[in-house]
Amino acid sequence: MAEDGSPEGGTKPLSRIQARNRRRILEAALDVFSQAGFRGATLDQIAERAGMSKPNVLYYFDSKDSIHVALLNALMSRWLAPLERLGTRAGEPPLDALMAYIRRKLEMSFEMPRESRLFAGEVLQGAPRMAPHLDSTLKPLFDEKCALIRRWVDEGQLATVDPEHLLYSIWAVTQHYADFEAQVGALTADQATARERAATHVDALFFRLLAPRQKT
Structure with a gap:
């Protein structure tokens, strides 16, 4: 997995805007997870920190778990x-x-x-x-x-x-x-x-x- 959280190997490359939004979500999630831990963090908190709507966050990552895994990877x-x-x-x-x-x-x-x-x-x-x-x-x-x-x-x-x-x-x-x-x-x-x-x-x-x- 790339540093922006996107899959690697034979998948369609992200557009510049998509890559930017993924990085924005991951940066916000890093703040939230490092402060609240995985259990205390919520998608609403991540979306608010990223300045995005929750549905927009879910367009890029299907769950809180997938964001966390992307960060860890x-x-x-x-x-x-x-x-x-x-x-x-x-x-x-x-x-x-x-x-x-x-x-x-x-x-x-x-x-x-x-x-x-x-x-x-x-x-x-x-x-x-x-x-x-x-x-x-x-x-x-x-x-x-x-x-x-x-x-x-x-x-x-x-x-x-x-x-x-x-x-x-x-x-x-x-x-x-x-x-x-x-x-x-x-x-x-x-x-x-x-x-x-x-x-x-x-x-x-x-x-x-x-x-x-x-x-x-």
Whole structure:
């Protein structure tokens, strides 16, 4: 499925107006779903946010569920791209590769908080609409990167870490800034430097964890 929610592969291409309206609906739905969750969101809310009538929304998507699935499909490819790139650059030291991944995940939390909350909300419900992606896409990628990190540890290029729990920790720390954005905003003293300070802290936290120990 394309990022505008349209089907791909042998189907009639959308007109410019149709593509624009789909993007408009998806943008509005992202706002509504990220704030109210799937269960709390309604087609009326999405239509109002999009500035369209409910029948017009239903012309492009036949249900709230289909809008949600379209958003999740578009999100997965963007969300997994940094993990897919991990370890693919020739000659890049493993520690540098992991730190670049962590920094990008933190940047995405500041740049894409709605998308992060959409993903988190789906998982908290048991991933009823995203389960196929988790099984067919995320699990093989996760296993591949865990094996890569384990090899780096065995080669002495990283400190001893559990690859699975390392990735869980990276996601937990970086996505906290998106999923708990309201709390972070309320508690952070200096908003002007908040993002910079978060980056400095997260960078130092994981560098200390991952840097190989000097042999004595």
